[in-house]
Amino acid sequence: MNDKHTYCVIMAGGIGSRFWPMSRTAYPKQFLDFLGLGRTLIQQTFDRFLPLCPPENILVVTNAQYAPIVKQQLPQLRDDQVLTEPSRRNTAPCVAYANHVLLKRDPKARIVVAPSDHLVMKEQEFQDTIRLALKQAESSDCLVTLGIKPSRPDTGYGYIQFTDGTGTVDPRVKQVASFREKPDHATAVQFIESGDFLWNSGIFIWTLASIRKAFERHLPAMEQQFAAGAPYYGTPQEAAFIADTYTRCESISIDYGVMEKASNVNVVPSDFGWSDLGTWGSLYTHVPKDAQGNAAIGQQVRFYDCADNMVHVQDDRLVVLQGLEDCIVVSTKDALLVCRKHDEQKIKQFVADAAAEWGEKYV
Amino acid sequence: MNDKHTYCVIMAGGIGSRFWPMSRTAYPKQFLDFLGLGRTLIQQTFDRFLPLCPPENILVVTNAQYAPIVKQQLPQLRDDQVLTEPSRRNTAPCVAYANHVLLKRDPKARIVVAPSDHLVMKEQEFQDTIRLALKQAESSDCLVTLGIKPSRPDTGYGYIQFTDGTGTVDPRVKQVASFREKPDHATAVQFIESGDFLWNSGIFIWTLASIRKAFERHLPAMEQQFAAGAPYYGTPQEAAFIADTYTRCESISIDYGVMEKASNVNVVPSDFGWSDLGTWGSLYTHVPKDAQGNAAIGQQVRFYDCADNMVHVQDDRLVVLQGLEDCIVVSTKDALLVCRKHDEQKIKQFVADAAAEWGEKYV
Numbered sequence: 001m002n003d004k005h006t007y008c009v010i011m012a013g014g015i016g017s018r019f020w021p022m023s024r025t026a027y028p029k030q031f032l033d034f035l036g037l038g039r040t041l042i043q044q045t046f047d048r049f050l051p052l053c054p055p056e057n058i059l060v061v062t063n064a065q066y067a068p069i070v071k072q073q074l075p076q077l078r079d080d081q082v083l084t085e086p087s088r089r090n091t092a093p094c095v096a097y098a099n100h101v102l103l104k105r106d107p108k109a110r111i112v113v114a115p116s117d118h119l120v121m122k123e124q125e126f127q128d129t130i131r132l133a134l135k136q137a138e139s140s141d142c143l144v145t146l147g148i149k150p151s152r153p154d155t156g157y158g159y160i161q162f163t164d165g166t167g168t169v170d171p172r173v174k175q176v177a178s179f180r181e182k183p184d185h186a187t188a189v190q191f192i193e194s195g196d197f198l199w200n201s202g203i204f205i206w207t208l209a210s211i212r213k214a215f216e217r218h219l220p221a222m223e224q225q226f227a228a229g230a231p232y233y234g235t236p237q238e239a240a241f242i243a244d245t246y247t248r249c250e251s252i253s254i255d256y257g258v259m260e261k262a263s264n265v266n267v268v269p270s271d272f273g274w275s276d277l278g279t280w281g282s283l284y285t286h287v288p289k290d291a292q293g294n295a296a297i298g299q300q301v302r303f304y305d306c307a308d309n310m311v312h313v314q315d316d317r318l319v320v321l322q323g324l325e326d327c328i329v330v331s332t333k334d335a336l337l338v339c340r341k342h343d344e345q346k347i348k349q350f351v352a353d354a355a356a357e358w359g360e361k362y363v
Numbered sequence: 364m365n366d367k368h369t370y371c372v373i374m375a376g377g378i379g380s381r382f383w384p385m386s387r388t389a390y391p392k393q394f395l396d397f398l399g400l401g402r403t404l405i406q407q408t409f410d411r412f413l414p415l416c417p418p419e420n421i422l423v424v425t426n427a428q429y430a431p432i433v434k435q436q437l438p439q440l441r442d443d444q445v446l447t448e449p450s451r452r453n454t455a456p457c458v459a460y461a462n463h464v465l466l467k468r469d470p471k472a473r474i475v476v477a478p479s480d481h482l483v484m485k486e487q488e489f490q491d492t493i494r495l496a497l498k499q500a501e502s503s504d505c506l507v508t509l510g511i512k513p514s515r516p517d518t519g520y521g522y523i524q525f526t527d528g529t530g531t532v533d534p535r536v537k538q539v540a541s542f543r544e545k546p547d548h549a550t551a552v553q554f555i556e557s558g559d560f561l562w563n564s565g566i567f568i569w570t571l572a573s574i575r576k577a578f579e580r581h582l583p584a585m586e587q588q589f590a591a592g593a594p595y596y597g598t599p600q601e602a603a604f605i606a607d608t609y610t611r612c613e614s615i616s617i618d619y620g621v622m623e624k625a626s627n628v629n630v631v632p633s634d635f636g637w638s639d640l641g642t643w644g645s646l647y648t649h650v651p652k653d654a655q656g657n658a659a660i661g662q663q664v665r666f667y668d669c670a671d672n673m674v675h676v677q678d679d680r681l682v683v684l685q686g687l688e689d690c691i692v693v694s695t696k697d698a699l700l701v702c703r704k705h706d707e708q709k710i711k712q713f714v715a716d717a718a719a720e721w722g723e724k725y726v
Binding site for chain 2: 300304305316317318320321323324327332334335346357362
């Protein structure tokens with residue numbers, strides 16, 4: 001397979017508010033070195049795709065607000081590899097925008113769409129899985145998604161039900177039977193026990209032709225709105241056209257707008273040490289822990305009589321914790337959060353309250 | 364009573380390690396604005412004595428290391444009001460040094476000796492009590508100490524047993540029957556129930572004549588060592604003499620070396636909202652709390668599902684706490700401590716460990 005037609009579209013417009021106070025609206029989590037590895041999440045995502053396509057085939061779609069951060073963290077990107085969104089319209093417009101930019105550049109494009117803020121521990125498995133998915137995408141008019149083999153009845157993920165694929169390029173490629181919203185715990189347990197459910201990774205693989213056909217069928221208005229920009233993509237008028245189009249286009253996710261409606265969706269059951277890093281708890285499951293189950297990201301953290309804590313220290317301050325169990329402790333240069341792990345869904349409320357009382361700079 | 368013979372000796376050489384990380388060896392708690400009142404503890408102590416004597420009669424005895432901080436925080440002090448100790452020799456040498464400096468300045472001196480890092484909530488009661496004690500000290504050859512009426516069986520304080528004073532200037536002035544070391548809980552409970560025990564405040568009142576007589580009797584060697592400096596006090600040779608004397612003199616507390624051995628000790632049972640601020644827990648009992656018993660010193664602290672916590676934020680960071688009970692949370696620009704209140708005696712160990720691993724700068 002000739003990689004020169006392979007393109008990666010990295011979606012980097014999220015605000016990551018569940019990772020407050022580490023992740024800020026002005027500097028969200030995809031731009032942070034979350035695991036203290038020396039590379040930010042978006043840099044790791046970029047690195048992950050380098051073996052799959054030429055570097056100039058990697059596009060980043062982000063909010064205009066974050067474009068400078070993207071260019072600073074990925075200096076190898078040319079300006080025309082960074083697509084800026086004037087406002088937040090969820091993922092479908094983001095995909096449509098990238099589609100039409102690529103249509104002008106390479107009608108034969110094979111596209112991998114991926115979030116910028118996910119964690120992948122097994123790079124090789126990831127690349128093998130993507131190549132298999134690309135092979136499937138090439139073989140027929142289909143949309144391919146990656147479904148993560150679930151390790152626990154997590155209620156924080158959407159689920160994909162699959163059946164054995166008929167006429168797929170490889171028995172490892174399955175047919176999607178249905179997409180399911182985030183389930184309650186009992187339902188999640190059933191999903192896991194049934195053995196035919198996967199976590200929805202939000203990573204998609206398709207040819208430009210197939211995804212455009214799907215837009216024409218399921219989001220025809222949006223497809224036309226972005227198709228109308230053909231004269232402007234790659235020209236000085238592109239920004240003005242996109243600014244106008246984003247004020248008019250529907251705000252909808254690619255999952256809800258296209259994937260859940262399409263009948264030609266394949267899924268590759270995957271296991272490459274994935275986390276969407278959606279919550280501190282999900283990060284906790286992926287980082288090293290001491291014998292008492294304490295995870296610390298940060299150089300100078302000491303635990304006494306502590307168990308099962310997730311500690312993240314952004315600055316170089318010394319942190320001494322005693323008698324804490326099952327807590328999240330996050331220290332940044334201007335904020336400190338201590339919160340029970342099982343109450344972390346309340347963090348969004350904390351942020352809202354803090355903003356109301358002390359201003360947006362803390363959001 | 365003519366206040367011009369009244370002198371206050373503020374002892375400011377402590378290192379306050381139990382208040383780590385707020386209190387540092389390089390900048391101990393007497394130099395911090397512990398309650399966020401806009402004045403540090405030593406400044407508050409100085410202010411407290413201004414109604415009792417002329418400002419030039421207030422001496423501060425501190426370690427040479429802290430002299431610059433003292434002069435910065437109390438700029439109204441002349442150089443000869445700051446006595447610097449070359450090394451830590453506990454409180455008896457500190458008192459002896461001040462005695463002989465004052466002997467040269469005013470043999471009729473009446474002296475109040477007080478720590479620099481205590482909390483006094485009721486200033487007027489404090490001054491009335493000191494005046495009564497000074498009256499007693501003037502009236503006969505005696506040593507007067509202030510005993511705090513105990514509010515709880517605290518095991519963190521030494522206790523003073525008293526009997527009704529015979530021939531004291533006022534029935535409120537009692538006779539000391541015995542000094543008691545920090546008791547265990549059961550003993551402390553007995554003390555409280557008996558009704559004739561007080562907390563040892565470490566605040567002493569005496570005439571220069573009486574305290575020198577007590578030194579001659581109970582610490583004669585030390586008295587002679589400091590008496591030998593008569594030619595040097597107030598001269599450029601004072602520092603050299605003190606440096607030499609401190610290497611030779613005994614390291615012993617004024618309580619153990621003099622008060623506990625003396626038979627002519629009176630005590631004034633006192634109630635002026637006192638705390639020695641010996642521990643975070645003792646600070647907690649003296650600061651305002653919300654309905655859930657959370658005390659916060661710092662402007663931007665938010666509690667959710669929290670109870671009975673003592674929070675102290677030195678910098679202006681935002682602090683959000685959820686699900687914490689009975690904890691101490693201290694945030695400084697370079698350190699964070701979260702510790703169970705009832706385990707706070709372990710803090711000294713934390714500091715030692717931190718120093719061993721990351722260096723003295725954190726001590």
